[in-house]
Amino acid sequence: MKRKKDEISAEEKLYIASQWQLMWRKFVKHKLALLGAVTLIILYIIAIFCEFFSPYDIYERYVKYIHCPPQRIHFFDEKRNFHFRPFVYGLKQTSDPKSWRRIYLEDKTNKYPIYFFVHSYECKLWNLFPMDVHLFGVKKGEMFLFGTDKLGRDLFSRNIYAARISLSIGLVGVILSFVLGSVLGGISGYYGGTADMIIQRAIELLLSIPTIPLWMALSAALPSQWSPIKVYFGITIILAIRGWCGLGRVVRGKLLELREEDFTMAATIAGATNARVITRHLLPSFLSYLIVHVTLAIPGMIVGETALSFLGIGLRPPVVSWGVLLKLAQNFRTVSLHPWLLIPGLFVIITVLAFNFLGDGLRDAADPYK
Numbered sequence: 358m359k360r361k362k363d364e365i366s367a368e369e370k371l372y373i374a375s376q377w378q379l380m381w382r383k384f385v386k387h388k389l390a391l392l393g394a395v396t397l398i399i400l401y402i403i404a405i406f407c408e409f410f411s412p413y414d415i416y417e418r419y420v421k422y423i424h425c426p427p428q429r430i431h432f433f434d435e436k437r438n439f440h441f442r443p444f445v446y447g448l449k450q451t452s453d454p455k456s457w458r459r460i461y462l463e464d465k466t467n468k469y470p471i472y473f474f475v476h477s478y479e480c481k482l483w484n485l486f487p488m489d490v491h492l493f494g495v496k497k498g499e500m501f502l503f504g505t506d507k508l509g510r511d512l513f514s515r516n517i518y519a520a521r522i523s524l525s526i527g528l529v530g531v532i533l534s535f536v537l538g539s540v541l542g543g544i545s546g547y548y549g550g551t552a553d554m555i556i557q558r559a560i561e562l563l564l565s566i567p568t569i570p571l572w573m574a575l576s577a578a579l580p581s582q583w584s585p586i587k588v589y590f591g592i593t594i595i596l597a598i599r600g601w602c603g604l605g606r607v608v609r610g611k612l613l614e615l616r617e618e619d620f621t622m623a624a625t626i627a628g629a630t631n632a633r634v635i636t637r638h639l640l641p642s643f644l645s646y647l648i649v650h651v652t653l654a655i656p657g658m659i660v661g662e663t664a665l666s667f668l669g670i671g672l673r674p675p676v677v678s679w680g681v682l683l684k685l686a687q688n689f690r691t692v693s694l695h696p697w698l699l700i701p702g703l704f705v706i707i708t709v710l711a712f713n714f715l716g717d718g719l720r721d722a723a724d725p726y727k
Contacts, residue, residue: 380645380722390718393711400708404520406482411514412494414478415677419499419509422448424695425461427504435465444470445500458694469498504697506685515677516701522589522678523659524708530593530658531651534600539647541601542608543635547616553609560602571599572661576670585676592671596661604650611643645719653716656709663705679705 384390403410419425428445447467451460475494482488494500503512545556563571575595579588615621616639624634640647659679665671666680667687674681679701685691686698 384718384722387718387721389714390721393714393718396707396711397715400520400704400711401524403517404524407517407521408480408482408488409490410492411511411517412475412477412491412500413511413514414480415510415515415518416675417478417510419501419505419511421450421509422461422499422501422505423509424459424507425501425505425509426695427697428501429463430471430502434468440470442470442472444468445495445498447498467498469495469500471495471500503700504695506682506698512682512697512700515682516679516704519677519679519682519701520704522672522676523662523680523705526589526593526596526662526678527655527658529590530596530600530661531654533594533597534604534654534658535647535651537597537601538604539608539640542605543612543640545605546609546612547631547635547639549613556605557609560605563599563602566599568599568661569664572596572665573668573670576665585672588672589676592662592665595665596658600654600658604647604654607646607650608640611646612639615639615642645722649716649719652712652719656712659705659708 425448428448430443430445431440432443433439434444445468447464447469448461449464451462452458453460471493472495473493475491475496476489477491477494479487479489501511501513503516506512506515541556545553572595575598576592579591583591612635621634621638624638629637662671662678663680663683666673666678667683669684672678672681682701683699686695686702691698
């Protein structure tokens with residue numbers, strides 16, 4: 358009897374659950390979406406606190422270790438003895454007698470233990486708070502988990518710093534495109550007439566231009582003397598210019614469908630302004646779709662920034678982004694000799710997959726009655 362009562366109670370909870378509760382229950386059943394969400398949370402935490410997670414200054418050069426390959430973390434030494442504290446071996450440099458290429462070998466006579474919360478180089482968290490404590494590092498010697506570049510700079514630290522730029526440019530660009538798409542699409546669908554014709558022709562014009570040439574032309578228009586911050590926001594606006602078109606068309610179609618509904622008429626009769634009807638009644642009625650669109654649009658922005666920076670017309674040094682780092686691996690010889698320079702591309706792939714998994718989960722959860 359008690360079990361039956363519990364089953365009825367659970368069934369009643371399902372019937373009285375709100376739309377958002379139903380969406381959450383369906384979302385948590387999507388394992389890939391949860392994996393994507395956890396991955397993105399970790400990436401954004403690392404990006405926000407990149408100064409804390411990076412063991413080295415991204416501009417510091419180690420001229421003795423130019424194009425050094427990634428070092429392995431060990432728990433067992435050369436005698437197969439286990440160490441609770443992980444360590445890296447020192448490096449000794451030799452050269453190939455035929456190609457004169459640098460070769461780095463592990464110097465097993467030098468072990469450098471890895472410690473947590475190490476006092477290292479001084480920096481400012483968010484350029485505001487001075488700090489010299491970092492999550493991990495070695496107290497002597499060097500540790501290059503992702504290797505070094507052609508100037509001997511630590512690629513692990515540079516990839517972590519690059520995450521802040523690449524991940525944030527996706528969010529800022531999507532926010533701009535979301536605002537443009539919602540506002541202009543709402544005006545087009547709700548008012549119609551001349552405003553609808555002008556906005557739709559503008560969308561068709563932007564969509565008719567190939568994406569890469571459009572981005573290249575707009576990026577070339579940015580003054581070369583601009584500061585990195587100005588270039589950052591310029592690239593973000595460029596990415597948002599075309600990104601709002603698809604959302605604008607969808608919002609227009611939804612508003613054409615909903616503007617004659619009873620709840621819209623009731624709000625108008627009650628004295629609500631057109632702006633209030635659009636923002637408080639029409640847009641929230643398909644908010645779940647808007648959330649899914651935003652989630653799936655962010656990786657497009659990240660890939661766009663990476664492509665522009667890789668081609669040399671996006672962000673430029675000293676700014677560090679995944680696209681800027683990938684620019685170092687443009688030729689085949691560099692990739693064949695120093696494949697670790699492609700690690701930023703791996704971060705891009707992981708981020709895009711995580712957003713796609715999250716978007717798929719949200720898209721399924723947006724219709725919880727299926």
